[in-house]
Every structure is written in C-alpha cells, then in structure tokens.
Amino acid sequence: xxxxxxxxxxxxxxxxxxxxxxxxxxxxxxxxxxxxxxxxxxxxxxxxxxxxxxxxxxxxxxxxxxxxxxxxxxxxxxxxxxxxxxxxxxxxxxxxxxxxxxxxxxxxxxxxxxxxxxxxxxxxxxxxxxxxxxxxxxxxxxxxxxxxxxxxxxxxxxx
Numbered sequence: 001x002x003x004x005x006x007x008x009x010x011x012x013x014x015x016x017x018x019x020x021x022x023x024x025x026x027x028x029x030x031x032x033x034x035x036x037x038x039x040x041x042x043x044x045x046x047x048x049x050x051x052x053x054x055x056x057x058x059x060x061x062x063x064x065x066x067x068x069x070x071x072x073x074x075x076x077x078x079x080x081x082x083x084x085x086x087x088x089x090x091x092x093x094x095x096x097x098x099x100x101x102x103x104x105x106x107x108x109x110x111x112x113x114x115x116x117x118x119x120x121x122x123x124x125x126x127x128x129x130x131x132x133x134x135x136x137x138x139x140x141x142x143x144x145x146x147x148x149x150x151x152x153x154x155x156x157x158x159x
Contacts, residue, residue: 033090033091033151034147036089036090037086037090037147037150040082040085040086040089040090041082041143041146041147043081043085044078044081044082044085045078045139045143047077047078047081048074048075048077048078048081048139049074049135049139050077051073051074051077051078052070052071052073052074052135055069055070055073055074056070061131064121064125067120067121067124067125067131068117068120068121071113071116071117071120072113072117075109075113075116079105079106079109082105082109082146083102083105083106086105086150086155087101087155090150090155091150091151091154091155093155095155101154101155104153104154105150105154108146108149108150108153108154109146109149111145111149112142112145112146112149115138115141115142115145116138116142119134119137119138119141119142120134120135120138123137123138
C-alpha cells in the first residue's frame, strides 16, 4: 500500500513539473523577443562598460571633455555590437536592405547617445552622483528607448 501511495505522489510531481515546463514554454513563446533583447542588452552593456573602464583607465573622466570622449567611445563599441546581435538574435531581421537598416539603427542610437551624454553630464557633472551609478541609470533609460526604436522603427516586420 505504501508503494502505491509513493507512485501516486511521484506521478503528481512529474505532472506538476510537466505543467511548469509547459508554462515556461508558453512564457518563452510570448516574451521571446524581449527576453532575447534583455540578454543581448546585457552583453552590449558589458561591451560598453568594458570600453568605458578602459577609457577611464587611460583618461581623466573627472574632466568634462574626457568624460564625453569616453561616453562616445563606449557608444561606438556598444552600437557596433548591438546592431549585429539585435539583427541576428533578437529581431531575426531578413531585411535585404542592410545599409538602410544600419542607417536607421545608427540614427536611432545617435538620439540615445545624446540622451546618454545629457544624463552623464547632469548626474555626475552637475548633481555629483557617482559615475558608475550614473552609468547604470543612463543604461536603463537608454536600453528602454533603444528597444522602442529597434522594435518599431529599425527592425519593424513588414505586414
């Protein structure tokens, strides 16, 4: 009798695991693009911040001019990495006009570059907030704005 009880319990556990896996699959299908964007965005952030760290090592980023040079350099590295990874892994673009797509992507990123530069001027330069905390705040705001541009302007699916 005890063996029968354990078999029922194990059966319920496996059924629950299958239900959980089905729910995870459903969530993945529903939010796959956003999840991929977050993963690629995290990788882009590592590239961008790594570039900033190298700049900070070689430049005096406490100086407003060199801060902006560092921001531009991290932007260039981030945009190059982001375009390739977003095109291939996130939005799975099949657009034949790659040059047009690159121009749209880069243009939208120029807008968020100025947003980033303004934030990095305001937070550490004017308000005295730590540059890494400012970088984090800027990254969140820029990432959300970049997703909106990429989804609805750059990699828009044709109907």
